[in-house]
Amino acid sequence: MFLQDFLDLARAKGVLAQEEFEGLQYHRFSDDLRRYLRGTVVLGDMLVFGYPKIARILSLEGGIPRHIKGPFYVEEKADGYNVRVVKVEDRILALTRGGFVCPFTTDRLPDLGDFEAFFRDHPHMVIAGEVVGPGNPYNEAYPPGVEDVAFLAFDLFPVGSWRPLSPLARYAILEKYAIPQVRSFGQFSPTPEGLDGLKALLRSLNREGVEGVVIKPQGGRRRFKYVTPFINIFDIEFSSHLLAELPGEFFIQRVIRLALSMAELGLEGGEELGRRLGAAFLRGFGSAVEEFRARKKVTWTFFLRMRSRDRVALLLRHLNRASRHVRVSLVRLEREGDYWRVVLEKRFLRSTGFLASALGGSFYFD
């Protein structure tokens, strides 16, 4: 299908949104259309496929022999947000999962890797990766050991294709450039020994505080993710200020994963695990209640650095479009060397409304 016909079809189906970033017009799929996933982006004559969801398995022992027949690569699953980096004419842009140009990531790309050199050699490639670290505007939680933000590539694919390169091909290409990649733990096989090795790796990643692994079979397109036990406690702790905001399943699925992976990895939780899990639930929600009592709102503050002042404004607009339940405001903006130091406050409207209502004495039928 020619690109124009394709856009016409998407528009007719109501899944095509027109967007603009610094004078560049582009289209974004706001929902799946056949194999074109939500987040698919059309920039001029370039089609950048939406990044697919990765299948989660809750059991290595059950899942690996069932789904994987040959050797597979195991890579670190980093805990951040997903972007696809592309070059369009002279600009290098970072696209969010939803298909927006991310003003923050795009602004900081020069700090995150030598994308210029890469795209000089490979102008028709897309680099998918995770942006991690405390200096990000999206996620409250971040992995240990990163200051500010970092980019970790985990996939390469050609513009106009949804087929990622094999891990080995990606390693070979990217290692020539100063673009960090997620850690690869090498090849494993779907044998009892391979499974034992994988479990040992996950026990070690669990101690490190790493989110988990992505399993990439050499043949077949489907990848699998499996997370470490403790990341679930960590996620609950960093999200429990939103106990009245996020769906209950968000938390309960994590308790389930925690219990299943502790058992599968042969880890004994004992009293200490219970204490940590309970504290994770209570601490964040308790601080939200305290904040509400003191300031009549539930918020989270983000501390970023950006190069362009204009893009700070674009980021604010972007964040305020992303959810009807979150309002983002600029708390502080000051020059520091070549950067702007940005302090953003996200106000969570549902949590704020819930606490206003509950503490104000509203009644509920449940």
Added chain:
Amino acid sequence: MFLQDFLDLARAKGVLAQEEFEGLQYHRFSDDLRRYLRGTVVLGDMLVFGYPKIARILSLEGGIPRHIKGPFYVEEKADGYNVRVVKVEDRILALTRGGFVCPFTTDRLPDLGDFEAFFRDHPHMVIAGEVVGPGNPYNEAYPPGVEDVAFLAFDLFPVGSWRPLSPLARYAILEKYAIPQVRSFGQFSPTPEGLDGLKALLRSLNREGVEGVVIKPQGGRRRFKYVTPFINIFDIEFSSHLLAELPGEFFIQRVIRLALSMAELGLEGGEELGRRLGAAFLRGFGSAVEEFRARKKVTWTFFLRMRSRDRVALLLRHLNRASRHVRVSLVRLEREGDYWRVVLEKRFLRSTGFLASALGGSFYFD
């Protein structure tokens, strides 16, 4: 409206279900119809109103001054299941919240109070109460201090009316009969002193392991419930074998109530509270996983006593109609004195299916 017209209307609206119990035909409202709530029952020419939901407040300080203008009675909220007891011709029957004749409760009524004497004097009254105790076929959790089962009355209303008698009127009538009532903690006023007294009561009930209180204003029809902190941990502990079965909100709402009521009652949880909460989540789910590994199913076993063997069969049929996600089977039935000892196993199909799928290696997109 005449009763027949009313039934015709309900039938036309699709909310009328015809039922039968030991030869007695009756109708049950399977959903609300105007002010006739789900669980409303028509037995011959008797209309027994569905028991209304009670409004929950999450803050005494916010809720009491806002909703209550004069003195109010405070009664124990007992942790069991709700029945309405009525006399129809020569039979004394217990109706469930959903409007079924409960074969178990009806069978055991002679053990639970002197209903014969009451209905001899008050044939046109309905007694609403809670059935509590370990020997019940519905709830895994039960309050401390009860052996087998007990009935605790909390409301009286005339047949054909949805207006309960005032607490004082009920106390006066029921104390003449050997029919136990929920504890009444007497009258409170919506003043700062009244509120302090109520909080002190709730701290004491919390230590006892009581579920909470029902607040009944002298004027006005609306009642309010407020639960103690620890009952939430208790509920989570007794339900966490169903972590993959119940809605996530079931658990998360309880964590929220726990945190809010601890703060309102001025109780310091500290490390111990976290440990108990975390253990409550992990213990039940862990035992479900263990059971699944050993027996390929997730179950809960109920131990009852009943008088009539025929009603055991009716109870099984009733329980198997109540949910598509639970299958109940008779594990043992043996004579003991004047009773049948009944052992029932509830098999939870969703939890069983989830664990079969997850441990079998299925993948999920979330």
